[in-house]
Amino acid sequence: MYDDNMTNCDDLPAVEVKDHAVRAEKEPPAEISVEAKKKILFVASEASPFIATGGLAEVIGSLSEAISENASFDVRVILPLYQDIRKEFRKDYRYIGNLNVALSWRNQYCGIFEYRAGNVTYYFVDNEYYFKRPSCYGYYDDGERFAFFCRAVMEILGFVGFYPDILHCHDWQSALAAVYLKTVYQSRPEYRAIRAVFTIHNIEYQGQYSLDILEDLFGIPFRFSNLLEYDRCINLMKGAIECAEALTTVSPTYAEEIKRPFYGKGLDPIILRNEGKLHGILNGIDNKLYDPATDPALFANYSADDVAGKAVCKAELQKMFGLPIKPEAPVIAMISRLVSHKGLDLVKDVIEQVLKQDVQFILLGTGDSTYENYFTDLARRYPGKVVTVISFNADLSRKIYAGADLFLMPSKSEPCGLSQMIASRYGAVALVRETGGLKDSITPYGADGNGFTFREYNASDMLYVINEALGVYRKKDEWAKLVKKAMETDFSWSTSAKYYEGLYLKLLEK
Secondary structure (H helix, E strand, C coil), rough: CCCCCCCCCCCCCHHHHHHHEEEECCCHHHHHHCCCCCCEEEEHHHCCCEEEHHHHHHHHHHHHHHHHCCCEEEECCCCCCCCCCHHHCCCHCCCEEEEEEEEEEEEEEHHHHHHHEECCCEEECCCCHCCCCCCCCCCCHHHHHCCCCEEEHHHHHHHHHCCCEEEEECCCCHHHHHHHHHHHCCCCCCHHHEEEEECCCCCHHHHHHHHCCCCCCCCCCCHHHHHHHCCCCCEEEHHHHHHEEEECCCCCCHHCCCCHHHHCCCCCHHHCHHHHHEECCCCCCCCCCEEEEEECCCCCCCCCCCCCHHHHHHHHHHHHHHCCCCCCCCEEEEEEECHHHHHHHHHHHHHHCCCCCCEEEECCCCHHHHHHHHHHHHHHHHHCCCCEECCCCHHHHHHHHCCCCCEECCCCCCCCCCCHHHHHHCCEEEECCHHHHHHHCCEEECCCCCCECCCCCCCHHHHHHCCCCCCCHHHHHHHHHHHHHHCCCCHHHHHHHHHHHHHHHHHCCC
């Protein structure tokens, strides 16, 4: 899945990463002293399985677990204690104490809860004023809420006696943790050796606020304003980019794309100025969670070596949606947020031409009313060929991945994307536009390809490749080889985790 042209980790050669990556099964954790372990703390606003609004949660949950399998690392994660965290986990939380956290002139209560899952220790920051609300985001005081969270992270380190070697922050909600570390807390000796890593999952969301509140709300002395000021306002993501020793993105191609104005969303000059510490590392998926051989949501289980159950899944999916049960008719699926950057305008332009053929189209998702209304009307006009489900439904999504033949993902921009990997794992061959992680994970049909791709953001180009895919589908032997190739592609976290391990160790050598 990686080669020299796909990764921006040029200073992390594979042989070096392998030398450092001592796998747990070869050297049990008990043989490594606690003092010898490298301490990693993930700071994030969500994590699976506790609470998730998108791909960030899956990354935190899966990446922390993958790195913890290396006995050389002590991995911990810290999150806000939201109201919506699943109750089955709350009953096993262990209260370990509380302290007051100063945020400018405020002095706020902060409770600390602990939970252990496998080799990973989770901490939860409790403050009902900030976090006892429905959902994670979307409040007028989100800046203050996550400033409190980041300041609490800094204070909790001493309380629990865990000063990490690497503080790994994710997206703008945790950006201030890196900023506080390198500004307010640098006067404390125990913080000076901590290295900060900041990962951009989506550069579009940056955490922008008025400069007037730098000291009053965030509690950052004005002498540090140059670190956060950008375009006449506070930009929290910019601050973390400037403060962190290493900057990562969720795919190699996205790391290159955000250096350009179209993808950089205004921060491209800052990215270019810091490109020497920029690394693109492709996300993975949890192979245990997404396994058609064991997934209880499926109508029948199957594997790359025995795909008979996939035909059952397709027939049952067609039956469930009232579609004709036709093995010969390829099912094209989309599971997506219905927003413009997902390429839905391209789909609108050509879908009716595609529907002239013997195909079926299933769409699952929610989003902009314009797209919801269009695809709902499309299903009304093409009964027996089109199904539109305006919903977010994890169980149904698994059934669609398993029952689909072709998975369409024509995004205008996509930092990484997980759906194309999950679809491939379930034998729904991915058809994607070559951008971000889509380009890095799906290679075009041919000698060694695992899907179909098109380069330009153009409806005619997409239609051409859809027709190419439908042509291959009619060649049953060729299609079977392609499905097997897609299902056997390694999208696990093991490779990506080794790159992160190598990056951490490089930083600690300096």
